[in-house]
Amino acid sequence: LKWCFKKMVTLKITEQLHSVNRKLKVWSVEFNFLCLITLWTGLFTAAAWADIVWKFYFYGRLALWALLMSVLAFYVYRIFSTLATKHNDFATAALLEKSFPELDNRLINYVQFAAEPRKTAAHHAYLRRGVPELKYVNYQQLRNSSSYRKLYITAFAVLTATAASFVFSNSNYNSAVKRILNPFADIQRPSVASLIKVDPGNTKI
Numbered sequence: 363l364k365w366c367f368k369k370m371v372t373l374k375i376t377e378q379l380h381s382v383n384r385k386l387k388v389w390s391v392e393f394n395f396l397c398l399i400t401l402w403t404g405l406f407t408a409a410a411w412a413d414i415v416w417k418f419y420f421y422g423r424l425a426l427w428a429l430l431m432s433v434l435a436f437y438v439y440r441i442f443s444t445l446a447t448k449h450n451d452f453a454t455a456a457l458l459e460k461s462f463p464e465l466d467n468r469l470i471n472y473v474q475f476a477a478e479p480r481k482t483a484a485h486h487a488y489l490r491r492g493v494p495e496l497k498y499v500n501y502q503q504l505r506n507s508s509s510y511r512k513l514y515i516t517a518f519a520v521l522t523a524t525a526a527s528f529v530f531s532n533s534n535y536n537s538a539v540k541r542i543l544n545p546f547a548d549i550q551r552p553s554v555a556s557l558i559k560v561d562p563g564n565t566k567i
Contacts (some may be wrong), residue, residue, distance in 0.1 A: 375472065375493060379454045382501055386454075389505050390444045393513070398437035400517040405430055406542065407524045413538040414552045423545035430542070451477075462499050469493050 409426040412418070418426070455473045459465050472493050475485045527535055534552035541549045 375469075375476075375496065376451065378496060379451050379473075380449060382458065382504070383449045383454050385501060386457075386504065387444055387447070391441050393510070394437050394440045394444065396510075396513045396517050398434070398441075400513065400520050402430060402433050402437075403517075403524050404520045405433060406539075407520070407527055409542045410527070410535060410538040413541055414534050417551040418541075420545060423541055426542055427545045457504075458499065461504055465493070465495050465499070468495060 409430070412426075413423065416422070451473050452470070455470045459467060459470050472489065475481065475488050478485055481489075537549060537552045540547065541551070
């Protein structure tokens with residue numbers, strides 16, 4: 363019965379550590395995705411407007427395109443590397459100990475003793491106790507709500523500005539967007555001049 367109780371305690375703590383690790387992964391992916399949307403969309407919109415003003419030639423558009431692709435590749439890599447990272451009880455326990463000093467090294471000691479292949483009587487006594495302090499830990503505090511809130515507001519503002527650029531701008535903006543997204547295409551540079559009227563016959567300017 364003692365062995366069963368100890369095993370149940372160990373499984374419960376391991377499940378809690380797995381749950382924390384999953385939450386950390388989700389939050390990390392969420393953060394990187396928001397950064398990707400905000401930074402990429404902001405750079406994209408700024409590049410399109412810059413092309414309208416300065417009318418970049420091929421190498422200028424190629425540099426902007428390369429910058430956009432680099433930002434995209436960087437954050438996609440971070441997201442997939444986060445998802446591919448294997449769970450580590452020791453790392454998760456160390457993070458919890460650092461974030462919640464009230465655990466007083468009890469969790470990290472528990473994880474280390476549980477992984478010990480040759481346990482002494484002291485190890486077994488420590489493991490039977492478990493880590494009751496975990497009941498009072500609020501894992502949600504690991505997520506910096508203030509930073510996420512600011513990031514969401516920034517992302518919304520950037521997306522709104524991008525949408526407004528498409529809705530309220532003329533054909534020059536659409537032309538600039540195509541030129542930035544595909545610098546290899548032979549698309550005419552945007553122009554501020556517009557054809558108002560054509561009169562037949564010869565004229566002098």
